[in-house]
Amino acid sequence: MSYILAIDQGTTSSRAILFDKDLQPVQVAQQEFPQHFPASGWVEHDPADLWATTEQTARDVMAKAGIGPEQVAGIGITNQRETTLVWDADSGETLHNAIVWQDRRTADTCAFLRASGHEDMISETTGLLLDPYFSGTKVKWILDNVAGARDRARAGKLRFGTVDCFLIWKFTGGRVHATDATNAARTLIYDIRKGEWSAEICDLLDIPMSMLPEVRDCAADFGVTGVLGGEIPILGVAGDQQAATIGQACFMPGMMKSTYGTGCFALLNTGDVPVRSQNRLLTTIAYQFDGKSTYALEGSIFIAGAVVQWLRDGLGIIENAGETQALAEAADPVQDVVIVPAFTGLGAPYWAPDCRGAVFGLTRGSGPAEFARAALESVGYQTRDLVQAMQADWASGQGRTTLRVDGGMAASDWTMQFLADILGAPVDRPEVLETTALGVAWLAGMRAGIYPDREEFAAGWARSARFEPRLPQFERDRRYGRWQAAVAATLGVPAG
Numbered sequence: 486m487s488y489i490l491a492i493d494q495g496t497t498s499s500r501a502i503l504f505d506k507d508l509q510p511v512q513v514a515q516q517e518f519p520q521h522f523p524a525s526g527w528v529e530h531d532p533a534d535l536w537a538t539t540e541q542t543a544r545d546v547m548a549k550a551g552i553g554p555e556q557v558a559g560i561g562i563t564n565q566r567e568t569t570l571v572w573d574a575d576s577g578e579t580l581h582n583a584i585v586w587q588d589r590r591t592a593d594t595c596a597f598l599r600a601s602g603h604e605d606m607i608s609e610t611t612g613l614l615l616d617p618y619f620s621g622t623k624v625k626w627i628l629d630n631v632a633g634a635r636d637r638a639r640a641g642k643l644r645f646g647t648v649d650c651f652l653i654w655k656f657t658g659g660r661v662h663a664t665d666a667t668n669a670a671r672t673l674i675y676d677i678r679k680g681e682w683s684a685e686i687c688d689l690l691d692i693p694m695s696m697l698p699e700v701r702d703c704a705a706d707f708g709v710t711g712v713l714g715g716e717i718p719i720l721g722v723a724g725d726q727q728a729a730t731i732g733q734a735c736f737m738p739g740m741m742k743s744t745y746g747t748g749c750f751a752l753l754n755t756g757d758v759p760v761r762s763q764n765r766l767l768t769t770i771a772y773q774f775d776g777k778s779t780y781a782l783e784g785s786i787f788i789a790g791a792v793v794q795w796l797r798d799g800l801g802i803i804e805n806a807g808e809t810q811a812l813a814e815a816a817d818p819v820q821d822v823v824i825v826p827a828f829t830g831l832g833a834p835y836w837a838p839d840c841r842g843a844v845f846g847l848t849r850g851s852g853p854a855e856f857a858r859a860a861l862e863s864v865g866y867q868t869r870d871l872v873q874a875m876q877a878d879w880a881s882g883q884g885r886t887t888l889r890v891d892g893g894m895a896a897s898d899w900t901m902q903f904l905a906d907i908l909g910a911p912v913d914r915p916e917v918l919e920t921t922a923l924g925v926a927w928l929a930g931m932r933a934g935i936y937p938d939r940e941e942f943a944a945g946w947a948r949s950a951r952f953e954p955r956l957p958q959f960e961r962d963r964r965y966g967r968w969q970a971a972v973a974a975t976l977g978v979p980a981g
Protein backbone atom coordinates (compact mmCIF):
# COMPACT_ATOMS: atom_id res chain seq x y z
CA MET A 486 0.00 0.00 0.00
CA SER A 487 2.76 2.44 -0.83
CA TYR A 488 1.43 4.31 -3.86
CA ILE A 489 -1.08 7.10 -4.40
CA LEU A 490 -2.88 7.51 -7.71
CA ALA A 491 -3.45 11.16 -8.64
CA ILE A 492 -5.95 11.90 -11.37
CA ASP A 493 -5.73 15.28 -13.11
CA GLN A 494 -8.74 15.70 -15.36
CA GLY A 495 -7.85 18.86 -17.33
CA THR A 496 -9.39 20.93 -20.10
CA THR A 497 -7.60 19.24 -22.97
CA SER A 498 -6.36 15.97 -21.51
CA SER A 499 -6.73 13.53 -18.65
CA ARG A 500 -3.62 12.49 -16.79
CA ALA A 501 -2.92 9.86 -14.16
CA ILE A 502 0.24 10.14 -12.09
CA LEU A 503 1.48 7.56 -9.65
CA PHE A 504 3.33 8.82 -6.56
CA ASP A 505 5.48 6.55 -4.42
CA LYS A 506 5.69 6.51 -0.63
CA ASP A 507 8.25 9.35 -0.74
CA LEU A 508 5.83 11.60 -2.66
CA GLN A 509 7.85 11.28 -5.86
CA PRO A 510 6.05 10.95 -9.22
CA VAL A 511 7.10 7.60 -10.66
CA GLN A 512 4.84 7.05 -13.66
CA VAL A 513 2.52 9.12 -15.85
CA ALA A 514 -0.17 8.33 -18.41
CA GLN A 515 -1.97 10.96 -20.46
CA GLN A 516 -4.74 11.07 -23.07
CA GLU A 517 -6.13 14.01 -24.96
CA PHE A 518 -9.79 14.13 -25.92
CA PRO A 519 -11.83 16.14 -28.47
CA GLN A 520 -13.09 19.64 -27.84
CA HIS A 521 -16.53 20.48 -29.21
CA PHE A 522 -17.43 23.99 -30.39
CA PRO A 523 -21.09 23.75 -31.44
CA ALA A 524 -21.51 27.53 -31.80
CA SER A 525 -19.37 30.63 -31.52
CA GLY A 526 -18.21 30.98 -27.91
CA TRP A 527 -19.57 27.56 -26.92
CA VAL A 528 -17.20 24.85 -25.63
CA GLU A 529 -18.31 21.34 -24.69
CA HIS A 530 -16.80 18.01 -23.66
CA ASP A 531 -18.43 14.65 -24.17
CA PRO A 532 -18.90 13.20 -20.64
CA ALA A 533 -18.10 9.75 -22.04
CA ASP A 534 -14.66 11.07 -23.10
CA LEU A 535 -14.01 12.58 -19.67
CA TRP A 536 -14.76 9.26 -18.01
CA ALA A 537 -13.12 6.98 -20.60
CA THR A 538 -9.83 8.92 -20.63
CA THR A 539 -9.80 9.11 -16.83
CA GLU A 540 -10.43 5.40 -16.39
CA GLN A 541 -8.01 4.44 -19.16
CA THR A 542 -5.11 6.61 -17.97
CA ALA A 543 -5.62 5.29 -14.42
CA ARG A 544 -5.40 1.73 -15.73
CA ASP A 545 -2.44 2.57 -17.98
CA VAL A 546 -0.35 4.20 -15.28
CA MET A 547 -0.80 1.20 -12.98
CA ALA A 548 0.04 -1.20 -15.81
CA LYS A 549 3.13 0.83 -16.77
CA ALA A 550 4.34 0.77 -13.16
CA GLY A 551 3.45 -2.91 -12.89
CA ILE A 552 1.37 -2.50 -9.74
CA GLY A 553 -2.06 -3.74 -8.73
CA PRO A 554 -4.88 -2.00 -6.83
CA GLU A 555 -3.80 -3.62 -3.56
CA GLN A 556 -0.64 -1.47 -3.71
CA VAL A 557 -2.57 1.80 -4.06
CA ALA A 558 -3.49 3.36 -0.71
CA GLY A 559 -5.79 5.94 -2.18
CA ILE A 560 -6.88 8.09 -5.11
CA GLY A 561 -6.75 11.87 -5.30
CA ILE A 562 -8.82 13.70 -7.91
CA THR A 563 -8.06 17.16 -9.24
CA ASN A 564 -9.89 18.70 -12.15
CA GLN A 565 -10.64 21.50 -14.57
CA ARG A 566 -12.97 23.65 -12.50
CA GLU A 567 -16.46 25.12 -13.15
CA THR A 568 -17.20 22.73 -16.04
CA THR A 569 -20.77 21.58 -15.52
CA LEU A 570 -22.56 18.24 -15.85
CA VAL A 571 -26.14 17.17 -15.12
CA TRP A 572 -27.18 13.52 -15.06
CA ASP A 573 -30.07 11.23 -14.18
CA ALA A 574 -29.93 9.99 -10.59
CA ASP A 575 -31.09 6.48 -11.50
CA SER A 576 -29.53 5.73 -14.87
CA GLY A 577 -26.48 8.00 -14.52
CA GLU A 578 -27.11 9.18 -18.08
CA THR A 579 -25.99 12.75 -18.71
CA LEU A 580 -28.62 15.11 -20.11
CA HIS A 581 -26.19 17.16 -22.17
CA ASN A 582 -22.51 17.45 -22.99
CA ALA A 583 -20.41 18.98 -20.22
CA ILE A 584 -20.46 22.77 -20.59
CA VAL A 585 -16.84 23.83 -20.25
CA TRP A 586 -15.59 26.73 -18.09
CA GLN A 587 -14.55 28.67 -21.23
CA ASP A 588 -18.11 28.57 -22.63
CA ARG A 589 -19.73 32.02 -23.00
CA ARG A 590 -23.32 30.97 -23.83
CA THR A 591 -24.77 32.31 -20.59
CA ALA A 592 -23.44 35.85 -21.06
CA ASP A 593 -27.02 37.12 -21.51
CA THR A 594 -28.18 35.48 -18.28
CA CYS A 595 -25.30 37.16 -16.47
CA ALA A 596 -26.12 40.50 -18.06
CA PHE A 597 -29.77 40.11 -17.05
CA LEU A 598 -28.87 39.27 -13.45
CA ARG A 599 -26.57 42.28 -13.37
CA ALA A 600 -29.20 44.59 -14.83
CA SER A 601 -31.75 43.36 -12.30
CA GLY A 602 -29.45 44.30 -9.43
CA HIS A 603 -28.30 40.90 -8.17
CA GLU A 604 -24.56 41.19 -8.76
CA ASP A 605 -23.67 42.54 -5.36
CA MET A 606 -25.51 39.84 -3.44
CA ILE A 607 -24.05 37.10 -5.64
CA SER A 608 -20.48 38.46 -5.34
CA GLU A 609 -20.80 38.95 -1.61
CA THR A 610 -22.10 35.39 -1.13
CA THR A 611 -19.89 33.48 -3.57
CA GLY A 612 -16.77 35.66 -3.87
CA LEU A 613 -17.13 35.45 -7.66
CA LEU A 614 -18.15 37.86 -10.43
CA LEU A 615 -21.23 37.54 -12.57
CA ASP A 616 -19.52 35.87 -15.49
CA PRO A 617 -20.42 32.85 -17.66
CA TYR A 618 -17.11 31.27 -16.48
CA PHE A 619 -18.81 29.78 -13.40
CA SER A 620 -21.18 26.79 -13.15
CA GLY A 621 -24.46 28.26 -11.85
CA THR A 622 -25.74 29.83 -15.05
CA LYS A 623 -24.61 26.75 -16.99
CA VAL A 624 -26.82 24.51 -14.80
CA LYS A 625 -29.70 26.88 -15.40
CA TRP A 626 -29.05 26.73 -19.14
CA ILE A 627 -29.29 22.92 -19.15
CA LEU A 628 -32.50 22.97 -17.10
CA ASP A 629 -33.96 25.64 -19.42
CA ASN A 630 -32.93 23.98 -22.68
CA VAL A 631 -33.18 20.21 -22.29
CA ALA A 632 -36.81 19.16 -22.68
CA GLY A 633 -38.38 18.14 -19.37
CA ALA A 634 -35.20 18.72 -17.40
CA ARG A 635 -36.53 21.19 -14.85
CA ASP A 636 -39.54 18.99 -14.01
CA ARG A 637 -37.22 16.02 -13.52
CA ALA A 638 -34.94 18.18 -11.37
CA ARG A 639 -37.88 19.34 -9.24
CA ALA A 640 -38.91 15.71 -8.79
CA GLY A 641 -35.43 14.99 -7.40
CA LYS A 642 -34.44 12.85 -10.38
CA LEU A 643 -31.36 14.80 -11.52
CA ARG A 644 -27.88 15.37 -10.16
CA PHE A 645 -25.49 18.27 -10.83
CA GLY A 646 -21.77 18.06 -10.49
CA THR A 647 -18.47 19.62 -11.49
CA VAL A 648 -16.00 17.20 -13.07
CA ASP A 649 -14.62 15.87 -9.75
CA CYS A 650 -18.16 15.06 -8.60
CA PHE A 651 -19.05 13.36 -11.88
CA LEU A 652 -15.90 11.21 -11.71
CA ILE A 653 -16.59 10.26 -8.08
CA TRP A 654 -20.11 9.25 -9.11
CA LYS A 655 -18.71 7.11 -11.94
CA PHE A 656 -15.92 5.61 -9.83
CA THR A 657 -18.36 4.62 -7.09
CA GLY A 658 -21.08 3.30 -9.39
CA GLY A 659 -23.49 6.09 -8.39
CA ARG A 660 -23.16 5.49 -4.65
CA VAL A 661 -21.51 8.83 -3.81
CA HIS A 662 -22.72 12.26 -4.90
CA ALA A 663 -20.16 14.57 -3.33
CA THR A 664 -17.71 17.32 -4.14
CA ASP A 665 -15.13 19.25 -2.14
CA ALA A 666 -15.30 22.83 -0.89
CA THR A 667 -12.84 24.20 -3.50
CA ASN A 668 -14.93 22.96 -6.40
CA ALA A 669 -18.16 24.08 -4.74
CA ALA A 670 -16.62 27.54 -4.41
CA ARG A 671 -16.52 27.87 -8.23
CA THR A 672 -20.19 27.20 -8.88
CA LEU A 673 -21.71 30.66 -8.20
CA ILE A 674 -24.32 28.96 -5.97
CA TYR A 675 -22.13 28.25 -2.91
CA ASP A 676 -21.91 30.54 0.10
CA ILE A 677 -18.17 30.53 0.80
CA ARG A 678 -18.53 32.13 4.24
CA LYS A 679 -21.24 29.86 5.61
CA GLY A 680 -19.90 26.80 3.79
CA GLU A 681 -23.28 25.79 2.38
CA TRP A 682 -25.24 26.00 -0.84
CA SER A 683 -27.04 29.34 -1.17
CA ALA A 684 -30.80 28.82 -1.19
CA GLU A 685 -31.24 32.42 -2.32
CA ILE A 686 -29.10 32.07 -5.44
CA CYS A 687 -30.48 28.61 -6.26
CA ASP A 688 -33.94 30.13 -6.07
CA LEU A 689 -32.90 33.00 -8.33
CA LEU A 690 -31.52 30.59 -10.94
CA ASP A 691 -34.39 28.13 -10.42
CA ILE A 692 -32.00 25.30 -9.53
CA PRO A 693 -33.67 22.71 -7.25
CA MET A 694 -31.34 22.05 -4.32
CA SER A 695 -32.01 18.31 -4.44
CA MET A 696 -29.63 18.25 -7.45
CA LEU A 697 -26.65 19.46 -5.45
CA PRO A 698 -23.86 17.27 -4.09
CA GLU A 699 -22.76 17.05 -0.49
CA VAL A 700 -19.72 19.26 0.14
CA ARG A 701 -16.78 17.68 1.98
CA ASP A 702 -13.26 18.60 3.08
CA CYS A 703 -10.43 18.27 0.56
CA ALA A 704 -9.01 15.28 2.46
CA ALA A 705 -12.05 13.13 3.21
CA ASP A 706 -13.75 9.85 2.35
CA PHE A 707 -15.29 10.11 -1.11
CA GLY A 708 -16.21 6.44 -1.40
CA VAL A 709 -14.45 3.37 -2.70
CA THR A 710 -14.01 2.43 -6.34
CA GLY A 711 -13.92 -1.07 -7.67
CA VAL A 712 -13.40 -0.19 -11.32
CA LEU A 713 -9.60 -0.47 -11.35
CA GLY A 714 -9.50 -4.17 -10.64
CA GLY A 715 -9.83 -4.02 -6.86
CA GLU A 716 -11.08 -1.72 -4.14
CA ILE A 717 -9.34 1.67 -3.78
CA PRO A 718 -10.66 4.53 -1.61
CA ILE A 719 -10.94 8.06 -3.00
CA LEU A 720 -9.43 10.23 -0.27
CA GLY A 721 -8.54 13.61 -1.72
CA VAL A 722 -10.28 16.13 -4.00
CA ALA A 723 -9.45 19.72 -5.04
CA GLY A 724 -9.93 21.93 -8.09
CA ASP A 725 -6.73 22.05 -10.13
CA GLN A 726 -5.60 25.55 -9.18
CA GLN A 727 -6.26 24.89 -5.51
CA ALA A 728 -4.44 21.57 -5.78
CA ALA A 729 -1.43 23.47 -7.18
CA THR A 730 -1.66 25.89 -4.24
CA ILE A 731 -1.57 22.90 -1.89
CA GLY A 732 1.21 21.21 -3.91
CA GLN A 733 3.26 24.42 -3.61
CA ALA A 734 2.65 24.28 0.17
CA CYS A 735 1.22 27.81 0.18
CA PHE A 736 -0.29 27.23 3.62
CA MET A 737 0.60 30.55 5.24
CA PRO A 738 -1.26 33.81 4.63
CA GLY A 739 0.70 35.87 2.12
CA MET A 740 2.04 32.89 0.18
CA MET A 741 1.28 32.92 -3.50
CA LYS A 742 1.57 30.55 -6.42
CA SER A 743 1.13 31.08 -10.12
CA THR A 744 0.57 28.23 -12.58
CA TYR A 745 1.66 28.82 -16.19
CA GLY A 746 -0.12 26.43 -18.53
CA THR A 747 -2.28 27.49 -21.47
CA GLY A 748 -3.58 30.25 -19.21
CA CYS A 749 -2.26 31.42 -15.86
CA PHE A 750 -3.94 31.26 -12.49
CA ALA A 751 -2.44 33.01 -9.46
CA LEU A 752 -3.69 32.34 -5.92
CA LEU A 753 -2.75 34.30 -2.81
CA ASN A 754 -3.49 32.65 0.54
CA THR A 755 -5.38 35.18 2.70
CA GLY A 756 -5.91 32.93 5.71
CA ASP A 757 -9.22 32.34 7.41
CA VAL A 758 -10.77 35.61 6.25
CA PRO A 759 -12.37 35.86 2.81
CA VAL A 760 -11.13 39.16 1.34
CA ARG A 761 -13.59 40.94 -0.95
CA SER A 762 -11.63 42.29 -3.91
CA GLN A 763 -11.91 45.93 -4.91
CA ASN A 764 -9.89 45.15 -8.05
CA ARG A 765 -12.00 42.50 -9.74
CA LEU A 766 -10.13 39.50 -8.45
CA LEU A 767 -12.03 36.45 -7.26
CA THR A 768 -12.39 35.37 -3.65
CA THR A 769 -12.27 31.62 -3.37
CA ILE A 770 -11.61 28.71 -1.03
CA ALA A 771 -7.94 27.63 -1.18
CA TYR A 772 -8.60 24.43 0.77
CA GLN A 773 -10.76 23.08 3.57
CA PHE A 774 -9.52 20.85 6.38
CA ASP A 775 -11.57 19.72 9.40
CA GLY A 776 -14.54 21.76 8.22
CA LYS A 777 -12.51 24.98 8.28
CA SER A 778 -11.94 26.94 5.08
CA THR A 779 -8.80 28.86 4.18
CA TYR A 780 -9.44 31.54 1.60
CA ALA A 781 -7.54 32.95 -1.36
CA LEU A 782 -7.64 35.80 -3.80
CA GLU A 783 -7.42 34.49 -7.35
CA GLY A 784 -6.46 36.13 -10.61
CA SER A 785 -7.05 34.31 -13.88
CA ILE A 786 -5.23 35.16 -17.13
CA PHE A 787 -6.60 33.41 -20.21
CA ILE A 788 -3.46 33.53 -22.39
CA ALA A 789 -0.05 32.57 -20.98
CA GLY A 790 1.58 29.53 -22.65
CA ALA A 791 -1.00 29.96 -25.40
CA VAL A 792 0.90 33.02 -26.65
CA VAL A 793 3.87 30.71 -27.28
CA GLN A 794 1.56 28.30 -29.11
CA TRP A 795 0.51 31.27 -31.24
CA LEU A 796 4.15 31.99 -32.16
CA ARG A 797 4.37 28.36 -33.27
CA ASP A 798 0.99 27.70 -34.88
CA GLY A 799 -0.19 31.18 -35.84
CA LEU A 800 3.00 32.96 -36.89
CA GLY A 801 5.12 29.89 -37.60
CA ILE A 802 8.28 31.54 -36.23
CA ILE A 803 9.21 28.67 -33.91
CA GLU A 804 8.84 24.91 -34.10
CA ASN A 805 8.80 24.25 -30.39
CA ALA A 806 8.25 26.33 -27.26
CA GLY A 807 11.85 25.97 -26.04
CA GLU A 808 13.15 27.98 -29.04
CA THR A 809 11.67 31.18 -27.59
CA GLN A 810 14.56 31.39 -25.11
CA ALA A 811 17.29 31.86 -27.76
CA LEU A 812 15.08 34.22 -29.76
CA ALA A 813 14.29 36.40 -26.74
CA GLU A 814 17.99 36.56 -25.87
CA ALA A 815 18.80 37.67 -29.43
CA ALA A 816 16.13 40.39 -29.54
CA ASP A 817 17.24 43.97 -30.18
CA PRO A 818 17.49 45.62 -26.74
CA VAL A 819 16.55 49.05 -28.04
CA GLN A 820 13.24 47.95 -29.54
CA ASP A 821 10.13 48.11 -27.35
CA VAL A 822 7.69 45.75 -29.02
CA VAL A 823 4.71 45.02 -26.75
CA ILE A 824 2.14 42.31 -27.43
CA VAL A 825 -1.19 42.41 -25.58
CA PRO A 826 -2.37 38.83 -26.12
CA ALA A 827 -6.09 39.47 -25.66
CA PHE A 828 -6.97 36.68 -28.10
CA THR A 829 -10.14 35.84 -26.17
CA GLY A 830 -10.49 39.12 -24.31
CA LEU A 831 -8.63 39.97 -21.11
CA GLY A 832 -9.25 38.21 -17.80
CA ALA A 833 -8.41 39.58 -14.35
CA PRO A 834 -8.23 42.32 -13.40
CA TYR A 835 -9.76 43.78 -16.58
CA TRP A 836 -12.54 41.25 -17.41
CA ALA A 837 -12.95 42.58 -20.93
CA PRO A 838 -14.35 39.64 -22.89
CA ASP A 839 -14.85 41.61 -26.09
CA CYS A 840 -11.46 43.26 -26.56
CA ARG A 841 -8.94 41.61 -28.88
CA GLY A 842 -5.14 41.49 -29.04
CA ALA A 843 -2.72 44.12 -30.34
CA VAL A 844 0.98 44.68 -31.07
CA PHE A 845 2.71 48.01 -30.35
CA GLY A 846 6.09 49.54 -31.10
CA LEU A 847 6.87 47.85 -34.43
CA THR A 848 9.77 49.16 -36.48
CA ARG A 849 11.18 48.07 -39.84
CA GLY A 850 13.67 46.01 -37.85
CA SER A 851 11.10 44.07 -35.78
CA GLY A 852 11.21 40.36 -36.49
CA PRO A 853 10.76 36.93 -34.91
CA ALA A 854 13.17 37.66 -32.05
CA GLU A 855 11.32 40.80 -30.96
CA PHE A 856 7.95 39.01 -31.26
CA ALA A 857 9.19 36.08 -29.19
CA ARG A 858 10.55 38.39 -26.48
CA ALA A 859 7.33 40.42 -26.42
CA ALA A 860 5.26 37.22 -26.16
CA LEU A 861 7.23 35.96 -23.15
CA GLU A 862 7.19 39.40 -21.56
CA SER A 863 3.40 39.62 -21.87
CA VAL A 864 3.15 36.79 -19.36
CA GLY A 865 5.29 38.71 -16.87
CA TYR A 866 3.35 41.93 -17.34
CA GLN A 867 0.01 40.20 -16.86
CA THR A 868 1.28 38.57 -13.69
CA ARG A 869 2.36 41.97 -12.36
CA ASP A 870 -1.18 43.24 -13.05
CA LEU A 871 -2.50 40.44 -10.83
CA VAL A 872 0.08 40.85 -8.10
CA GLN A 873 -0.55 44.59 -7.90
CA ALA A 874 -4.30 44.01 -7.68
CA MET A 875 -3.72 41.47 -4.92
CA GLN A 876 -1.49 43.80 -2.96
CA ALA A 877 -4.03 46.59 -3.28
CA ASP A 878 -6.78 44.29 -2.01
CA TRP A 879 -4.91 42.80 0.87
CA ALA A 880 -3.05 45.31 2.99
CA SER A 881 -0.95 42.78 4.88
CA GLY A 882 0.24 41.51 1.52
CA GLN A 883 2.29 44.65 0.94
CA GLY A 884 6.00 44.29 0.66
CA ARG A 885 8.27 41.69 -0.77
CA THR A 886 6.40 38.67 -2.03
CA THR A 887 8.01 35.48 -3.25
CA LEU A 888 6.05 33.87 -6.02
CA ARG A 889 6.09 30.09 -6.40
CA VAL A 890 5.65 29.06 -10.01
CA ASP A 891 4.69 25.85 -11.79
CA GLY A 892 3.09 24.62 -15.02
CA GLY A 893 4.67 23.95 -18.43
CA MET A 894 5.82 27.52 -19.06
CA ALA A 895 7.58 27.74 -15.70
CA ALA A 896 10.28 25.66 -17.45
CA SER A 897 11.27 28.79 -19.38
CA ASP A 898 14.22 30.36 -17.51
CA TRP A 899 14.02 33.51 -19.59
CA THR A 900 10.34 34.04 -18.76
CA MET A 901 10.87 33.36 -15.06
CA GLN A 902 13.80 35.81 -14.93
CA PHE A 903 11.72 38.47 -16.65
CA LEU A 904 8.90 37.75 -14.22
CA ALA A 905 11.22 38.39 -11.25
CA ASP A 906 12.55 41.52 -12.97
CA ILE A 907 9.16 43.03 -13.67
CA LEU A 908 7.71 42.08 -10.28
CA GLY A 909 10.78 43.31 -8.45
CA ALA A 910 10.47 40.20 -6.28
CA PRO A 911 11.99 36.72 -6.26
CA VAL A 912 10.40 33.86 -8.16
CA ASP A 913 10.83 30.29 -6.88
CA ARG A 914 10.53 27.18 -9.02
CA PRO A 915 10.05 23.88 -7.15
CA GLU A 916 11.79 20.57 -7.76
CA VAL A 917 8.53 18.76 -8.46
CA LEU A 918 6.89 20.61 -11.36
CA GLU A 919 3.87 18.24 -11.25
CA THR A 920 2.54 20.49 -8.53
CA THR A 921 -1.18 20.06 -9.20
CA ALA A 922 -0.99 16.28 -9.07
CA LEU A 923 1.36 16.46 -6.09
CA GLY A 924 -1.18 18.55 -4.17
CA VAL A 925 -3.99 16.11 -4.57
CA ALA A 926 -1.71 13.10 -4.08
CA TRP A 927 -0.63 14.57 -0.75
CA LEU A 928 -4.28 15.10 0.28
CA ALA A 929 -5.10 11.47 -0.43
CA GLY A 930 -1.88 10.09 1.03
CA MET A 931 -2.19 12.14 4.19
CA ARG A 932 -5.74 10.87 4.63
CA ALA A 933 -4.51 7.31 4.00
CA GLY A 934 -1.85 7.81 6.65
CA ILE A 935 1.16 7.22 4.38
CA TYR A 936 2.18 10.87 3.89
CA PRO A 937 3.29 13.46 6.46
CA ASP A 938 1.09 16.14 8.01
CA ARG A 939 0.82 19.64 6.64
CA GLU A 940 3.81 21.09 8.49
CA GLU A 941 6.15 18.29 7.48
CA PHE A 942 4.91 18.36 3.89
CA ALA A 943 5.49 22.13 3.75
CA ALA A 944 8.96 21.72 5.23
CA GLY A 945 9.74 19.18 2.50
CA TRP A 946 8.88 21.60 -0.31
CA ALA A 947 12.11 22.00 -2.25
CA ARG A 948 13.21 24.70 -4.63
CA SER A 949 15.07 23.88 -7.83
CA ALA A 950 15.75 27.50 -8.82
CA ARG A 951 15.30 31.02 -7.51
CA PHE A 952 15.15 33.97 -9.92
CA GLU A 953 16.16 37.24 -8.27
CA PRO A 954 15.15 40.59 -9.75
CA ARG A 955 18.03 42.23 -11.60
CA LEU A 956 16.35 45.09 -13.44
CA PRO A 957 16.84 48.57 -11.95
CA GLN A 958 13.65 50.07 -10.48
CA PHE A 959 13.60 52.86 -13.07
CA GLU A 960 13.72 50.44 -15.99
CA ARG A 961 11.10 48.17 -14.36
CA ASP A 962 8.70 51.06 -14.01
CA ARG A 963 9.39 52.39 -17.49
CA ARG A 964 8.65 49.03 -19.11
CA TYR A 965 5.58 48.36 -17.01
CA GLY A 966 4.34 51.83 -17.94
CA ARG A 967 4.64 50.86 -21.63
CA TRP A 968 2.57 47.76 -20.92
CA GLN A 969 -0.11 49.74 -19.09
CA ALA A 970 -0.33 52.19 -21.98
CA ALA A 971 -0.58 49.30 -24.44
CA VAL A 972 -3.42 47.70 -22.45
CA ALA A 973 -5.24 51.02 -22.18
CA ALA A 974 -4.98 51.48 -25.94
CA THR A 975 -6.13 47.89 -26.57
CA LEU A 976 -9.13 48.29 -24.29
CA GLY A 977 -10.00 51.50 -26.11
CA VAL A 978 -10.12 49.83 -29.51
CA PRO A 979 -13.44 48.13 -30.19
CA ALA A 980 -13.13 44.50 -31.39
CA GLY A 981 -13.81 44.10 -35.08
Ligand SMILES: Nc1ncnc2c1ncn2[C@@H]1O[C@H](COP(=O)(O)OP(=O)(O)O)[C@@H](O)[C@H]1O
Nearest residue numbers: 746747790791793794806807892893894896897
Ligand atom coordinates in the same frame (compact mmCIF):
# COMPACT_ATOMS: atom_id res chain seq x y z
N1 LIG B 1 10.27 26.13 -22.60
C1 LIG B 1 9.11 26.78 -22.74
N2 LIG B 1 9.10 28.10 -23.01
C2 LIG B 1 7.94 28.78 -23.16
N3 LIG B 1 6.72 28.20 -23.05
C3 LIG B 1 6.66 26.89 -22.79
C4 LIG B 1 7.84 26.12 -22.62
N4 LIG B 1 7.47 24.84 -22.37
C5 LIG B 1 6.11 24.82 -22.39
N5 LIG B 1 5.62 26.05 -22.65
C6 LIG B 1 4.20 26.44 -22.75
O1 LIG B 1 3.50 25.87 -21.64
C7 LIG B 1 2.22 25.40 -22.03
C8 LIG B 1 2.04 23.95 -21.58
O2 LIG B 1 1.95 23.90 -20.19
P1 LIG B 1 0.98 22.85 -19.45
O3 LIG B 1 1.19 23.06 -18.00
O4 LIG B 1 1.24 21.49 -20.02
O5 LIG B 1 -0.40 23.44 -19.96
P2 LIG B 1 -1.92 22.89 -19.89
O6 LIG B 1 -2.01 22.05 -18.65
O7 LIG B 1 -2.75 24.14 -19.83
O8 LIG B 1 -2.12 22.14 -21.17
C9 LIG B 1 2.13 25.51 -23.53
O9 LIG B 1 1.25 26.57 -23.84
C10 LIG B 1 3.55 25.84 -23.98
O10 LIG B 1 3.53 26.76 -25.05
Ligand SMILES: O=P(O)(O)OC[C@H](O)CO
Nearest residue numbers: 495496565566586725746
Ligand atom coordinates in the same frame (compact mmCIF):
# COMPACT_ATOMS: atom_id res chain seq x y z
O1 LIG C 1 -7.60 22.37 -17.06
P1 LIG C 1 -6.78 23.62 -16.94
O2 LIG C 1 -5.39 23.39 -16.42
O3 LIG C 1 -6.83 24.43 -18.21
O4 LIG C 1 -7.47 24.52 -15.76
C1 LIG C 1 -8.70 25.06 -15.93
C2 LIG C 1 -9.13 25.86 -14.69
O5 LIG C 1 -9.39 25.05 -13.58
C3 LIG C 1 -10.34 26.68 -15.03
O6 LIG C 1 -10.75 27.46 -13.95
